[in-house]
Amino acid sequence: MFCYYLVSHIIAGVLLSEALAQGPDITNTWLSKVPYPQSSRVSSVAGVTKTSLYIHALYFASNTMSHVAIGDLVVVGSAERMLNSFIIPLSTFFHVFCFASLGSIFAGGNEFLRFNHRYKRAVYIAERRGASAEIID
Secondary structure: OHHHHHHHHHHHHHHHHHHHOOOOOOOOOHHHHOOOOOOOOOOOOOOOOHHHHHHHHHHHHHHHHHOOOOOOOOOOOHHHHHHHHHHHHHHHHHHHHHHHHHHHHHOOOOHHHHHHHHHHHHHHHHHHOOOOHHHHO
């Protein structure tokens, strides 16, 4: 889970940096929808705090990574669309990696659990046969 939040944080920073790199006029970026909801597009983030911008970017990154696509924050410009077209397939492979890792942890053939069981059994047998503490530890 930590890895997912770390990747979301990095993607949020990239999305926010790309949008702020457009200059003071944010009309053609996803930031024109911040803060949500609003009746019309905004052209500046002058009244929005950095915390609010980050939270919106993290929300946008999480929606993009999880393929939820709620529609309240959407890409507007061509650069954002290109960036999003790279984020979505990469996040798909990231999800596959995470779920495969979780699957291998909980699968019946987990090597770590088998090793731990064998180790405990070997220590138990060694103690019963009178092995010294130096050998066991």
